[in-house]
Amino acid sequence: MLHSIARRPLQASLFVALLGIAILGSFGPEVVRGQAQTDQEVSKMLRHVVLFQFKPTSTPADVQRLVDAFRKLPSQIDVIADFEYGVNNSPEGLDGGLTHCFLLTFKSEADRAVYLPHPAHLAFVAILKPHLEKATVVDYWAAK
Known part of the structure; x- marks a missing residue:
């Protein structure tokens, strides 16, 4: 016991x-x-994917000027948290003519709301339009 x-x-x-x-x-x-x-508090980022097809009349120099102008936006708009870009190289043939991809990252929808009407973004859109055949934009939340 x-x-x-x-x-x-x-x-x-x-x-x-x-x-x-x-x-x-x-x-x-x-x-x-x-x-x-x-x-x-879990880090989620808002991704803004922009895909372009340029007009056949746009020269390689025109396209490069537009790429360079887009690349300057992060230095002009401080709500862009990250930026990357590239030219399509998929072997699948499913690009629908889209050749250039730009990926912008925002920390919030409020930051994206600042970006869209920002004068630097609107100035870029103005020089882009004469060369733009087609654009596709997709936004999504990505867990980081």
Whole structure:
């Protein structure tokens, strides 16, 4: 009987310790280190994908001027969090004539709302229009 009483406090302590480990483990290492993130703090970025097909009458020099003008926008519009671009090289033949891709990243919809009517963006659109055959734009939220 004495042996059974002596084991119960040990069992209770072991149970409490294991329960504590299980609870802390369910929160992940960020909570244990004091770095828990709410859903809103999880880094999500708004991607703005822009695809162009230029008119056949646009020369390579015209297209390069437009690419250079688009590349300057991040230095003119501070809400652009990231920018990259490239020329299509897909072997699939599904591009529908689109040749150039530009990927802009914003931290919020509010930042995108600043970008769209921004004078530098509108000035770019004005020089682009005479050379634009087709454009496709897709925006999406990407988990980072």
